[in-house]
Amino acid sequence: MGCSSCSTGKDGQPKGCKNNGTCGTDGCNKLTVFDWLSNMSLPGGVEPFNCVEIRFKNGRKDFFKNSEKLTLSIGDVVAVEASPGHDVGIVTLTGELVRVQMKKKKVAIDSPEVLKIYRKATQRDIDIWQEARNKEDKMKVRAREIAIRLNLHMKISDIEFQGDGSKATFYYTAEERVDFRQLIKEFAVEFSTRIEMRQIGFRQEAARLGGIGSCGRELCCSTWLTDFRSVNTSAARYQQLSLNPQKLAGQCGKLKCCLNYELDTYLDALKDFPKTEIKLFTKKGTAVCQKTDIFQGFLWYAYEGDWMNWHKLTPEQANKIIKANTARESVNSLEEYEVLIEKEDTSKSDFNNVVGQDSLTRFDSPKSTNKKRRKNKRRKQNPSKNE
Incomplete structure (x- = not known):
């Protein structure tokens, strides 16, 4: 589902939430699901599955019962049961695929963990939800300052408000056990709301916050990967x-x-491939594996004492020598099994000129012509010196 921050602004310029690596308003490319059963109708007399998958901030997802039999589709904002009050989330999956996901995650339909959906979110619900979400960044900075002042070895990575603004969940990472009883007291006084502390691992932290990996794409854990x-x-x-x-x-x-x-x-x-630690015994000497190329399917061996000269073998040839050694049959040398390496002709180039016949520097003005022009100008300005 796209969010409003990705739309165009004045003069057709893109807005963008300026949040590198993930969607700042929690609506784009975050554990999205493709409903490949959406164009298929149910058989006659079969009622649609009454459970729905709903996503909250970042990658948190839960299953809820549609006991009111509301007409829901992917992208709808709904108010769901929470403890206490209600929460607001976005529908990410409906229909029979929810049954598959619940079976995959081993969640029973009649489980007490599966709460119910109250209603489609009204404009008032959405306004309260957005107002609470806007407080999270400032609260995160203040919460970290309080944790540092109390000398607690923990990192508060994210804050998530409940949809009705009655509770705030603080997600933190720590390598050791943290006594945050005093911290909760100060948070309750500072923020005037119900506080819940939840410890997460470092992988879960990266999944919640998102980012750009070394491959240049968004992190797998924050976009589609769910099992670590x-x-x-x-x-x-x-x-x-x-x-x-x-x-x-x-x-x-x-x-x-x-x-x-x-x-x-x-x-x-x-x-x-044979194991690299297995040595090959020949009459010429003992050979040790030096390199393995899985893609081309070759191994390189060298005699002990003659490490500079490598011999190229295929896995079948190496296994044949190992089989002969096991049967205590004599093997003369690796040269009998060696694969001949064809010398490449370096004079012929295999690349193609993708630009065509034109040079990459065809738009650059030649430097030599500029120098000649400057010299001619100087000669015309000072004819006496030239004489």
Whole structure:
């Protein structure tokens, strides 16, 4: 659902919320869902599923019962049951896909966690909700100042007001257990509202706040990724990535979730490769694996003592030598199995001129002509010196 801040302003200029990495008004590209069953009608006599998925600030989503049988569609603003009072959220999914999501997240339909929808939000509900949301940034700054003054080792990352403005939830991260009893007292006096403290992990913090990753796109955890699987350094080793924490860590300080995306493909490709720690025994000497290229399907071995000369083998050839060593059969040398490397002709270029026949500097004025013009002007101005 698009929000009003993305529309055009005066003279057709784009407004924009100026919030780099995520939508500042909480309406664009935040865990959006494509309802691929929307163009299909239900069979005769089947009632539509009475539960709806609703999103609140950032990526917080919950399931609610549509007990009043309201006609809801994706993007509607509704008032839902909360404790205490009511909350305001945006409908993100309706119909049979909600049943699938509830089954996936193991949420029972008759669970007490599934609250009910009161009504479609009125203009008064939306005004109170927006007024409470506008207080959050100033409250966050003041809350951090109070936490620093009390010398608490915690970081208040986000504040979320309830739709009716009766309660504020403070999300914080901390490496150790924090005694925030005095902090809650000062918050209640300072902000004059009901306070709830909720600790989240560093990955959840990055998902709530959003941002731009090193790939140039919005963070996966804040746009579409909902399940956080553990990421190990072995995933980087299987993909032959350098173990540089500055490159492998995301904005949350943990290993990037995208290291798991292609891991299964690498593991399938490595099934045919022998283990790199296995040595090859030949009459010429013992060979040790130096390099593995998963994409081309080659391995490079070098004899012990002759580390400069590498021999290129395929996984099938390396496994054949390992099988011969296991059967205690003699292998003369790696040269018998080595793959011949065709020398590339560097004189021929494989690239194409995408610009065409024109040069990239065709619009630049040649410097030599300017120098000649200047010299001619000087000669005309001072003819006596030239003589």
